[in-house]
Amino acid sequence: MIDKNIRIAIAGASGRMGKTLIKLVLQNNYQVKLGAAIVSNYSKYNNIDVSKLICLPTPIGILTTNNINLVNNKFDVLIDFTNPSASIENIKTCCRYNKNIVIGTTGFSKAQKKIIKKKVK
Numbered sequence: 697m698i699d700k701n702i703r704i705a706i707a708g709a710s711g712r713m714g715k716t717l718i719k720l721v722l723q724n725n726y727q728v729k730l731g732a733a734i735v736s737n738y739s740k741y742n743n744i745d746v747s748k749l750i751c752l753p754t755p756i757g758i759l760t761t762n763n764i765n766l767v768n769n770k771f772d773v774l775i776d777f778t779n780p781s782a783s784i785e786n787i788k789t790c791c792r793y794n795k796n797i798v799i800g801t802t803g804f805s806k807a808q809k810k811i812i813k814k815k816v817k
Contacts, residue, residue, distance in 0.1 A: 703731030705771035707786050709760055710741040713777040713800060715750050722756070732767035733760045734774075736782065768793045780804045787815050 704721050708714040714733070721730045733746045741748070742762045745755040761767055764774075764786060773796040776786050783801040790797040804812065 701727050701729040702773055703771045704728050705732035705734060705764075705767060705774045706730070706777070707734040707764065707774055707782070708736075708777035708801075709733035709746070710735045710739050710749055711777060717775055717777070718746060719750055722750075730756075730758055731771035732764075733758060734764050734767070735760045735762050736778070737762045764789050768795070772796065773798060776801055780808050784808055784811055787812060791815055 704717075706714050706717050706721070709718060718730060718733060721728055730746065733749070735741050739760075739762060741760055744760055746758045746760060747753075747755045749760065768789070774786060774790055775798045776783050777800040778786065780801060780803050783799055783804070787797060787799070789795075799812075
């Protein structure tokens with residue numbers, strides 16, 4: 697067994713599922729740790745400590761970002777709960793940086809599904 701925590705990034709961090717995932721990762725009941733929290737370009741929650749997203753009294757030292765490229769060295773796996781367009785961009789970014797991605801987003805068009813199938817091969 698590898699004695700290393702898997703670093704998780706959450707895309708869609710300010711949404712309902714994103715906040716839930718952050719809380720689960722921070723419970724540290726698994727061999728994972730939070731590496732990054734990504735919000736949309738339009739989010740009012742950009743560049744704040746993650747603790748404010750989930751109402752923790754003490755900062756945890758991880759700032760949200762709206763630029764996945766700035767945190768590509770802080771995660772091993774991206775969990776994406778965004779929207780179809782953002783997910784497609786996140787897939788491309790993960791492929792560029794050789795990162796794993798888990799997609800919880802729904803509502804992809806047929807064209808977007810083709811892009812996903814092409815990228816996973």
